[in-house]
Amino acid sequence: MRITNRMLQGATIGHLQSNLSRIAEASEKVSSGRRLLKASDDPGAASGAMRARGTLRALDQYKRGIEVARSRAEAEEMTLDSVLNVLTRAKEVGIGQAGATADAQSRLAVRAEVDQLLEHLVQLGNTRLGDDYLFGGTKGDVRPYALDAAAPNGVASTTPTGEHTVEIAEGRHLRSGHNGVEAFEDTGAFAALHDLSRALGSNDPEGIRAALGRIDGAFSGVQALIGDIGARVNHLEITRSSLDAVELNLQSFRSELEEVPFEEAVTELVGRQTALQAAMLASSRVMGLSLADYLR
DSSP: OOOOHHHHHHHHHHHHHHHHHHHHHHHHHHHHOBSOSSGGGOHHHHHHHHHHHHHHHHHHHHHHHHHHHHHHHHHHHHHHHHHHHHHHHHHHHHHTTSSTTOOHHHHHHHHHHHHHHHHHHHHHHTOEETTEETTOTTOTTSOOEEEOTTSGGGEEEOOOOSOOEEEEETTEEEEOOOOHIIIIITTOHHHHHHHHHHHHHTTOHHHHHHHHHHHHHHHHHHHHHHHHHHHHHHHHHHHHHHHHHHHHHHHHHHHHHHBOOHHHHHHHHHHHHHHHHHHHHHHHHHHTOOHHHHHO
């Protein structure tokens, strides 16, 4: 095969352009700190990095769900603490009216306060968190309770049942709180205050004492719910810590696949610049040859 000067020049220019391209790539690695500039650089590493990014996005979503559940739990705990305060106050005023020293007039006066406490309890049952009712269950956009003298326990209810859940890990869901039926109806909070009000209005000491016993039962029921909330918050914190650990490992793994140490990138760039300089020196000598040089 006959080799001409033009062929040598073309091959030389091609090699120089290739070296320049490699220098540009090395320079981009230095400036960006990334090892993988395109998937073809290392298909295996690119695939692993892509999977890591997808998992990290899922972890972010799980952590947002955990924060939502934590906010609901904290709001519910504060509300139920207020319910305990209402029940405590109702018991305090009721005890004084259960003995023989009280009369119909004093009991009617106390009944007015108990009715106000029942109204406040209804307001707590209608507590909102954002746009939803905290105790609305699956009907979070529907007001759960309203005072209604004709309704059982003096409170009209939409029967707020169902669960509000959040996904905290793949395939794992956790209830973020209790519904109104569990918090106000099953505990007997509404019924206890309504019975106390009715007994006070009827000047019925036995009925007052019976209502006070139901208030104690409601108090215990609400305390149990608060304990359950505490257990859920602990579960959320443990899960969040686990997700943080997984996220840290994934970020480290992705960094190893995608990023390049600065010293390594600079060393590579300097090496390629040196190779280009040597190639340019050799090329200048080859391309400067003429027929006269061969005939000497």
